[in-house]
Amino acid sequence: MKNIKTRIFAAARKIGRFLLSVLKNRKGRLGVILVGIVVLAAIFGPMLTPYALDDYDIANGLAKPSTEHLLGTDKNGIDILTQILYGARISLIIGITTGLCVTLLGATLGIVSAYFGKVSAAVILNVINVLLVIPTTPLMMIMSNLSSSYLMMIAIFTLIGWCGTARMVRAQVLSIMNMNYIRAAELAGGSKNYIMFRHIMPSVSHLLIMNTALSCAGFMIAEAGLSFIGLGDPSVMSWGKILVAAQESAFTSGLWAWVLAPGVAIFITVFGFMQIGYALEEILNPKMKRKKDNRHKGATPYEAANAVFAEMTEMTADEAKALKAEFEAGGKRT
Structure with missing residues:
Protein backbone atom coordinates (compact mmCIF):
# COMPACT_ATOMS: atom_id res chain seq x y z
CA MET A 1 0.00 0.00 0.00
CA LYS A 2 2.81 2.38 0.89
CA ASN A 3 4.55 1.51 -2.37
CA ILE A 4 1.41 2.43 -4.32
CA LYS A 5 1.09 5.75 -2.48
CA THR A 6 4.75 6.49 -3.11
CA ARG A 7 4.30 5.87 -6.82
CA ILE A 8 1.21 8.07 -6.92
CA PHE A 9 3.00 10.92 -5.16
CA ALA A 10 6.02 10.51 -7.44
CA ALA A 11 3.79 10.63 -10.52
CA ALA A 12 1.99 13.70 -9.16
CA ARG A 13 5.32 15.45 -8.59
CA LYS A 14 6.42 14.66 -12.14
CA ILE A 15 3.17 16.00 -13.56
CA GLY A 16 3.50 19.12 -11.42
CA ARG A 17 7.06 19.74 -12.61
CA PHE A 18 6.00 19.18 -16.20
CA LEU A 19 3.11 21.67 -15.95
CA LEU A 20 5.43 24.16 -14.29
CA SER A 21 7.92 23.82 -17.15
CA VAL A 22 5.11 24.50 -19.63
CA LEU A 23 4.10 27.64 -17.76
CA LYS A 24 7.72 28.83 -17.64
CA ASN A 25 7.90 28.64 -21.43
CA ARG A 26 6.63 31.85 -23.07
CA LYS A 27 4.73 30.06 -25.81
CA GLY A 28 3.32 27.54 -23.37
CA ARG A 29 2.22 30.25 -20.95
CA LEU A 30 0.45 32.18 -23.71
CA GLY A 31 -1.21 29.03 -25.04
CA VAL A 32 -2.41 27.90 -21.62
CA ILE A 33 -3.88 31.33 -20.92
CA LEU A 34 -5.76 31.50 -24.24
CA VAL A 35 -7.05 27.92 -24.16
CA GLY A 36 -7.82 28.24 -20.45
CA TYR A 56 -36.47 33.40 -29.26
CA ASP A 57 -37.40 37.06 -29.70
CA ILE A 58 -38.12 37.52 -33.40
CA ALA A 59 -39.36 41.06 -32.81
CA ASN A 60 -35.84 41.92 -31.60
CA GLY A 61 -34.10 40.00 -34.40
CA LEU A 62 -30.91 41.33 -36.03
CA ASN A 285 12.48 17.29 -27.56
CA PRO A 286 16.09 17.11 -26.27
CA LYS A 287 17.51 18.21 -29.63
CA MET A 288 15.57 21.47 -29.65
CA LYS A 289 16.43 22.08 -26.00
CA ARG A 290 20.15 21.67 -26.68
CA LYS A 291 19.95 23.90 -29.75
CA LYS A 292 18.17 26.56 -27.69
CA ASP A 293 20.79 26.32 -24.94
CA ASN A 294 23.59 26.66 -27.49
CA ARG A 295 21.95 29.72 -29.03
CA HIS A 296 21.73 31.30 -25.61
CA LYS A 297 25.43 30.61 -25.10
CA GLY A 298 26.26 32.51 -28.29
CA ALA A 299 27.28 29.46 -30.35
CA THR A 300 27.18 29.65 -34.13
CA PRO A 301 24.77 27.33 -35.97
CA TYR A 302 27.73 25.13 -37.03
CA GLU A 303 28.99 24.87 -33.45
CA ALA A 304 25.49 24.18 -32.15
CA ALA A 305 24.99 21.36 -34.68
CA ASN A 306 28.33 19.79 -33.71
CA ALA A 307 27.43 20.03 -30.02
CA VAL A 308 24.08 18.35 -30.60
CA PHE A 309 25.70 15.52 -32.57
CA ALA A 310 28.39 15.02 -29.95
CA GLU A 311 25.87 14.90 -27.13
CA MET A 312 23.65 12.44 -29.03
CA THR A 313 26.62 10.15 -29.68
CA GLU A 314 27.72 10.27 -26.07
CA MET A 315 24.19 9.68 -24.84
CA THR A 316 23.62 6.56 -26.92
CA ALA A 317 26.98 5.05 -25.96
CA ASP A 318 26.46 5.69 -22.25
CA GLU A 319 22.96 4.30 -22.36
CA ALA A 320 24.15 1.17 -24.16
CA LYS A 321 26.86 0.57 -21.54
CA ALA A 322 24.39 1.11 -18.69
CA LEU A 323 21.87 -1.23 -20.29
CA LYS A 324 24.49 -3.95 -20.81
CA ALA A 325 25.60 -3.69 -17.17
CA GLU A 326 21.96 -3.84 -16.06
CA PHE A 327 21.34 -7.10 -17.91
CA GLU A 328 24.62 -8.64 -16.78
CA ALA A 329 23.82 -7.85 -13.14
CA GLY A 330 20.13 -8.66 -13.04
CA GLY A 331 19.53 -11.03 -15.93
CA LYS A 332 17.11 -10.64 -18.76
CA ARG A 333 13.95 -8.56 -18.44
CA THR A 334 10.66 -9.46 -19.96
Whole structure:
Protein backbone atom coordinates (compact mmCIF):
# COMPACT_ATOMS: atom_id res chain seq x y z
CA MET A 1 0.00 0.00 0.00
CA LYS A 2 2.81 2.38 0.89
CA ASN A 3 4.55 1.51 -2.37
CA ILE A 4 1.41 2.43 -4.32
CA LYS A 5 1.09 5.75 -2.48
CA THR A 6 4.75 6.49 -3.11
CA ARG A 7 4.30 5.87 -6.82
CA ILE A 8 1.21 8.07 -6.92
CA PHE A 9 3.00 10.92 -5.16
CA ALA A 10 6.02 10.51 -7.44
CA ALA A 11 3.79 10.63 -10.52
CA ALA A 12 1.99 13.70 -9.16
CA ARG A 13 5.32 15.45 -8.59
CA LYS A 14 6.42 14.66 -12.14
CA ILE A 15 3.17 16.00 -13.56
CA GLY A 16 3.50 19.12 -11.42
CA ARG A 17 7.06 19.74 -12.61
CA PHE A 18 6.00 19.18 -16.20
CA LEU A 19 3.11 21.67 -15.95
CA LEU A 20 5.43 24.16 -14.29
CA SER A 21 7.92 23.82 -17.15
CA VAL A 22 5.11 24.50 -19.63
CA LEU A 23 4.10 27.64 -17.76
CA LYS A 24 7.72 28.83 -17.64
CA ASN A 25 7.90 28.64 -21.43
CA ARG A 26 6.63 31.85 -23.07
CA LYS A 27 4.73 30.06 -25.81
CA GLY A 28 3.32 27.54 -23.37
CA ARG A 29 2.22 30.25 -20.95
CA LEU A 30 0.45 32.18 -23.71
CA GLY A 31 -1.21 29.03 -25.04
CA VAL A 32 -2.41 27.90 -21.62
CA ILE A 33 -3.88 31.33 -20.92
CA LEU A 34 -5.76 31.50 -24.24
CA VAL A 35 -7.05 27.92 -24.16
CA GLY A 36 -7.82 28.24 -20.45
CA ILE A 37 -10.01 31.28 -21.07
CA VAL A 38 -11.95 29.43 -23.78
CA VAL A 39 -12.35 26.31 -21.63
CA LEU A 40 -13.59 28.33 -18.66
CA ALA A 41 -16.01 30.19 -20.91
CA ALA A 42 -17.32 26.87 -22.22
CA ILE A 43 -17.73 25.39 -18.74
CA PHE A 44 -19.28 28.42 -17.07
CA GLY A 45 -21.09 29.76 -20.15
CA PRO A 46 -24.60 29.50 -18.68
CA MET A 47 -23.47 31.53 -15.67
CA LEU A 48 -21.96 34.27 -17.83
CA THR A 49 -25.10 35.09 -19.80
CA PRO A 50 -28.71 35.61 -18.71
CA TYR A 51 -30.01 34.18 -21.98
CA ALA A 52 -30.48 30.66 -23.33
CA LEU A 53 -30.27 29.19 -26.81
CA ASP A 54 -34.04 28.79 -26.98
CA ASP A 55 -34.84 32.40 -25.99
CA TYR A 56 -36.47 33.40 -29.26
CA ASP A 57 -37.40 37.06 -29.70
CA ILE A 58 -38.12 37.52 -33.40
CA ALA A 59 -39.36 41.06 -32.81
CA ASN A 60 -35.84 41.92 -31.60
CA GLY A 61 -34.10 40.00 -34.40
CA LEU A 62 -30.91 41.33 -36.03
CA ALA A 63 -30.45 43.83 -33.21
CA LYS A 64 -27.22 45.83 -33.18
CA PRO A 65 -24.69 45.34 -30.34
CA SER A 66 -25.85 47.09 -27.18
CA THR A 67 -25.53 46.89 -23.43
CA GLU A 68 -28.35 44.35 -23.40
CA HIS A 69 -26.86 42.23 -26.19
CA LEU A 70 -23.12 42.83 -26.36
CA LEU A 71 -22.73 41.22 -29.79
CA GLY A 72 -26.28 41.75 -31.00
CA THR A 73 -28.86 39.10 -31.92
CA ASP A 74 -29.45 36.84 -34.90
CA LYS A 75 -32.56 36.84 -37.09
CA ASN A 76 -34.46 34.86 -34.44
CA GLY A 77 -33.55 37.30 -31.69
CA ILE A 78 -31.16 34.89 -29.95
CA ASP A 79 -28.22 36.54 -28.23
CA ILE A 80 -25.02 35.99 -30.27
CA LEU A 81 -22.70 36.03 -27.24
CA THR A 82 -24.76 33.21 -25.73
CA GLN A 83 -24.30 31.22 -28.93
CA ILE A 84 -20.53 31.78 -28.79
CA LEU A 85 -20.32 30.56 -25.19
CA TYR A 86 -22.43 27.47 -25.78
CA GLY A 87 -20.78 26.76 -29.13
CA ALA A 88 -17.37 26.58 -27.47
CA ARG A 89 -18.37 23.30 -25.84
CA ILE A 90 -18.99 21.32 -29.03
CA SER A 91 -16.03 22.87 -30.84
CA LEU A 92 -13.69 21.96 -27.97
CA ILE A 93 -15.17 18.47 -27.57
CA ILE A 94 -14.73 17.70 -31.26
CA GLY A 95 -11.23 19.17 -31.46
CA ILE A 96 -9.81 17.59 -28.29
CA THR A 97 -11.53 14.20 -28.67
CA THR A 98 -10.51 13.85 -32.30
CA GLY A 99 -6.96 14.95 -31.55
CA LEU A 100 -6.62 12.27 -28.88
CA CYS A 101 -8.22 9.56 -31.05
CA VAL A 102 -6.04 10.37 -34.05
CA THR A 103 -2.86 10.37 -31.97
CA LEU A 104 -3.72 7.12 -30.20
CA LEU A 105 -4.73 5.26 -33.36
CA GLY A 106 -1.92 6.66 -35.49
CA ALA A 107 0.74 5.99 -32.85
CA THR A 108 -0.42 2.42 -32.29
CA LEU A 109 -0.50 1.52 -35.98
CA GLY A 110 2.73 3.41 -36.68
CA ILE A 111 4.62 1.51 -33.98
CA VAL A 112 3.14 -1.83 -35.03
CA SER A 113 4.06 -1.27 -38.68
CA ALA A 114 7.63 -0.31 -37.80
CA TYR A 115 8.46 -2.83 -35.10
CA PHE A 116 6.26 -5.92 -35.32
CA GLY A 117 6.87 -7.63 -38.64
CA LYS A 118 6.75 -7.10 -42.38
CA VAL A 119 3.20 -8.40 -42.84
CA SER A 120 1.66 -5.86 -40.46
CA ALA A 121 3.76 -3.12 -42.04
CA ALA A 122 2.58 -4.03 -45.54
CA VAL A 123 -1.09 -4.13 -44.52
CA ILE A 124 -0.99 -0.84 -42.61
CA LEU A 125 1.00 0.99 -45.30
CA ASN A 126 -1.42 -0.18 -48.00
CA VAL A 127 -4.38 1.04 -45.94
CA ILE A 128 -2.64 4.39 -45.49
CA ASN A 129 -1.98 4.69 -49.23
CA VAL A 130 -5.63 3.91 -50.03
CA LEU A 131 -6.95 6.47 -47.53
CA LEU A 132 -4.56 9.13 -48.79
CA VAL A 133 -5.75 8.61 -52.36
CA ILE A 134 -9.46 8.95 -51.52
CA PRO A 135 -10.61 12.61 -51.83
CA THR A 136 -11.29 13.90 -48.35
CA THR A 137 -14.19 16.26 -48.98
CA PRO A 138 -16.42 13.82 -50.92
CA LEU A 139 -15.74 11.14 -48.30
CA MET A 140 -16.82 13.50 -45.52
CA MET A 141 -19.94 14.47 -47.46
CA ILE A 142 -20.94 10.83 -48.01
CA MET A 143 -20.40 9.85 -44.37
CA SER A 144 -22.14 12.99 -43.11
CA ASN A 145 -25.23 12.03 -45.08
CA LEU A 146 -25.36 8.77 -43.13
CA SER A 147 -25.45 10.67 -39.86
CA SER A 148 -24.90 14.34 -39.11
CA SER A 149 -24.21 13.92 -35.39
CA TYR A 150 -21.00 15.30 -33.94
CA LEU A 151 -20.01 11.75 -32.98
CA MET A 152 -20.03 10.85 -36.67
CA MET A 153 -17.94 13.95 -37.31
CA ILE A 154 -15.36 12.73 -34.78
CA ALA A 155 -15.36 9.32 -36.47
CA ILE A 156 -14.85 10.90 -39.90
CA PHE A 157 -11.96 13.07 -38.74
CA THR A 158 -10.33 10.11 -36.98
CA LEU A 159 -10.67 7.90 -40.06
CA ILE A 160 -8.99 10.39 -42.38
CA GLY A 161 -6.59 11.93 -39.87
CA TRP A 162 -4.59 9.06 -38.38
CA CYS A 163 -2.55 8.35 -41.51
CA GLY A 164 -0.19 11.29 -41.10
CA THR A 165 0.43 10.47 -37.44
CA ALA A 166 1.11 6.81 -38.26
CA ARG A 167 3.64 7.69 -40.95
CA MET A 168 5.39 10.18 -38.67
CA VAL A 169 5.62 7.69 -35.79
CA ARG A 170 6.72 4.88 -38.10
CA ALA A 171 9.57 7.01 -39.48
CA GLN A 172 10.67 7.98 -35.96
CA VAL A 173 10.58 4.38 -34.71
CA LEU A 174 12.57 3.13 -37.71
CA SER A 175 15.27 5.73 -37.05
CA ILE A 176 15.38 4.84 -33.35
CA MET A 177 15.71 1.13 -34.11
CA ASN A 178 19.07 1.83 -35.78
CA MET A 179 20.47 3.46 -32.65
CA ASN A 180 23.32 1.76 -30.82
CA TYR A 181 21.47 1.43 -27.53
CA ILE A 182 18.55 -0.38 -29.20
CA ARG A 183 20.93 -2.86 -30.76
CA ALA A 184 22.68 -3.28 -27.42
CA ALA A 185 19.34 -3.99 -25.75
CA GLU A 186 18.51 -6.63 -28.35
CA LEU A 187 21.95 -8.28 -28.01
CA ALA A 188 21.60 -8.24 -24.24
CA GLY A 189 18.39 -10.27 -24.54
CA GLY A 190 15.75 -7.60 -24.04
CA SER A 191 12.30 -8.63 -25.24
CA LYS A 192 10.37 -6.62 -27.80
CA ASN A 193 7.92 -5.46 -25.16
CA TYR A 194 10.74 -4.32 -22.88
CA ILE A 195 12.50 -2.41 -25.66
CA MET A 196 9.22 -0.92 -26.81
CA PHE A 197 8.11 0.48 -23.44
CA ARG A 198 11.57 1.19 -22.03
CA HIS A 199 13.22 2.86 -25.01
CA ILE A 200 11.02 3.44 -28.05
CA MET A 201 7.89 4.86 -26.40
CA PRO A 202 9.80 7.49 -24.36
CA SER A 203 11.65 8.50 -27.53
CA VAL A 204 8.45 9.22 -29.47
CA SER A 205 6.38 10.60 -26.58
CA HIS A 206 7.32 14.21 -27.33
CA LEU A 207 6.06 13.78 -30.90
CA LEU A 208 2.77 12.31 -29.71
CA ILE A 209 2.10 15.03 -27.15
CA MET A 210 2.94 17.79 -29.61
CA ASN A 211 0.89 16.09 -32.33
CA THR A 212 -2.13 15.92 -30.02
CA ALA A 213 -2.02 19.66 -29.31
CA LEU A 214 -1.61 20.59 -32.97
CA SER A 215 -4.27 18.07 -34.05
CA CYS A 216 -6.79 19.65 -31.67
CA ALA A 217 -6.23 22.97 -33.42
CA GLY A 218 -6.50 21.46 -36.88
CA PHE A 219 -9.70 19.54 -36.21
CA MET A 220 -11.39 22.57 -34.68
CA ILE A 221 -10.81 24.33 -37.98
CA ALA A 222 -12.06 21.24 -39.82
CA GLU A 223 -15.24 21.19 -37.72
CA ALA A 224 -15.91 24.83 -38.51
CA GLY A 225 -15.33 24.20 -42.21
CA LEU A 226 -17.56 21.12 -42.30
CA SER A 227 -20.34 22.96 -40.48
CA PHE A 228 -19.90 25.96 -42.77
CA ILE A 229 -20.74 23.88 -45.85
CA GLY A 230 -23.81 22.48 -44.10
CA LEU A 231 -22.49 19.07 -43.00
CA GLY A 232 -22.46 19.70 -39.26
CA ASP A 233 -24.86 18.53 -36.59
CA PRO A 234 -27.93 20.82 -36.81
CA SER A 235 -29.09 19.86 -33.32
CA VAL A 236 -26.09 21.34 -31.46
CA MET A 237 -24.52 24.77 -31.40
CA SER A 238 -20.95 25.18 -32.60
CA TRP A 239 -18.83 28.03 -33.91
CA GLY A 240 -19.07 26.62 -37.43
CA LYS A 241 -22.86 26.61 -37.23
CA ILE A 242 -22.82 30.26 -36.11
CA LEU A 243 -20.78 31.16 -39.19
CA VAL A 244 -23.30 29.36 -41.40
CA ALA A 245 -26.17 31.37 -39.94
CA ALA A 246 -24.15 34.58 -40.11
CA GLN A 247 -23.41 34.33 -43.83
CA GLU A 248 -27.12 34.52 -44.61
CA SER A 249 -27.93 37.82 -42.90
CA ALA A 250 -24.89 39.34 -41.20
CA PHE A 251 -23.48 41.26 -44.17
CA THR A 252 -26.78 42.61 -45.44
CA SER A 253 -27.78 43.78 -41.96
CA GLY A 254 -24.36 45.17 -41.06
CA LEU A 255 -23.87 42.84 -38.07
CA TRP A 256 -20.12 42.39 -38.42
CA ALA A 257 -19.85 41.13 -34.85
CA TRP A 258 -21.94 38.11 -35.84
CA VAL A 259 -19.20 37.02 -38.25
CA LEU A 260 -16.14 38.30 -36.41
CA ALA A 261 -17.01 36.82 -32.98
CA PRO A 262 -16.93 33.11 -33.95
CA GLY A 263 -13.98 33.75 -36.26
CA VAL A 264 -11.98 35.40 -33.49
CA ALA A 265 -12.98 32.63 -31.06
CA ILE A 266 -11.72 29.96 -33.48
CA PHE A 267 -8.50 31.91 -34.09
CA ILE A 268 -7.77 32.39 -30.38
CA THR A 269 -8.39 28.74 -29.55
CA VAL A 270 -6.41 27.38 -32.50
CA PHE A 271 -3.55 29.80 -31.84
CA GLY A 272 -3.52 28.77 -28.18
CA PHE A 273 -3.32 25.06 -29.00
CA MET A 274 -0.54 25.72 -31.52
CA GLN A 275 1.48 27.66 -28.96
CA ILE A 276 1.08 24.80 -26.48
CA GLY A 277 2.22 22.36 -29.16
CA TYR A 278 5.33 24.41 -29.97
CA ALA A 279 6.13 24.78 -26.27
CA LEU A 280 5.81 21.03 -25.70
CA GLU A 281 8.16 20.42 -28.62
CA GLU A 282 10.76 22.72 -27.08
CA ILE A 283 10.39 21.15 -23.64
CA LEU A 284 10.19 17.47 -24.55
CA ASN A 285 12.48 17.29 -27.56
CA PRO A 286 16.09 17.11 -26.27
CA LYS A 287 17.51 18.21 -29.63
CA MET A 288 15.57 21.47 -29.65
CA LYS A 289 16.43 22.08 -26.00
CA ARG A 290 20.15 21.67 -26.68
CA LYS A 291 19.95 23.90 -29.75
CA LYS A 292 18.17 26.56 -27.69
CA ASP A 293 20.79 26.32 -24.94
CA ASN A 294 23.59 26.66 -27.49
CA ARG A 295 21.95 29.72 -29.03
CA HIS A 296 21.73 31.30 -25.61
CA LYS A 297 25.43 30.61 -25.10
CA GLY A 298 26.26 32.51 -28.29
CA ALA A 299 27.28 29.46 -30.35
CA THR A 300 27.18 29.65 -34.13
CA PRO A 301 24.77 27.33 -35.97
CA TYR A 302 27.73 25.13 -37.03
CA GLU A 303 28.99 24.87 -33.45
CA ALA A 304 25.49 24.18 -32.15
CA ALA A 305 24.99 21.36 -34.68
CA ASN A 306 28.33 19.79 -33.71
CA ALA A 307 27.43 20.03 -30.02
CA VAL A 308 24.08 18.35 -30.60
CA PHE A 309 25.70 15.52 -32.57
CA ALA A 310 28.39 15.02 -29.95
CA GLU A 311 25.87 14.90 -27.13
CA MET A 312 23.65 12.44 -29.03
CA THR A 313 26.62 10.15 -29.68
CA GLU A 314 27.72 10.27 -26.07
CA MET A 315 24.19 9.68 -24.84
CA THR A 316 23.62 6.56 -26.92
CA ALA A 317 26.98 5.05 -25.96
CA ASP A 318 26.46 5.69 -22.25
CA GLU A 319 22.96 4.30 -22.36
CA ALA A 320 24.15 1.17 -24.16
CA LYS A 321 26.86 0.57 -21.54
CA ALA A 322 24.39 1.11 -18.69
CA LEU A 323 21.87 -1.23 -20.29
CA LYS A 324 24.49 -3.95 -20.81
CA ALA A 325 25.60 -3.69 -17.17
CA GLU A 326 21.96 -3.84 -16.06
CA PHE A 327 21.34 -7.10 -17.91
CA GLU A 328 24.62 -8.64 -16.78
CA ALA A 329 23.82 -7.85 -13.14
CA GLY A 330 20.13 -8.66 -13.04
CA GLY A 331 19.53 -11.03 -15.93
CA LYS A 332 17.11 -10.64 -18.76
CA ARG A 333 13.95 -8.56 -18.44
CA THR A 334 10.66 -9.46 -19.96
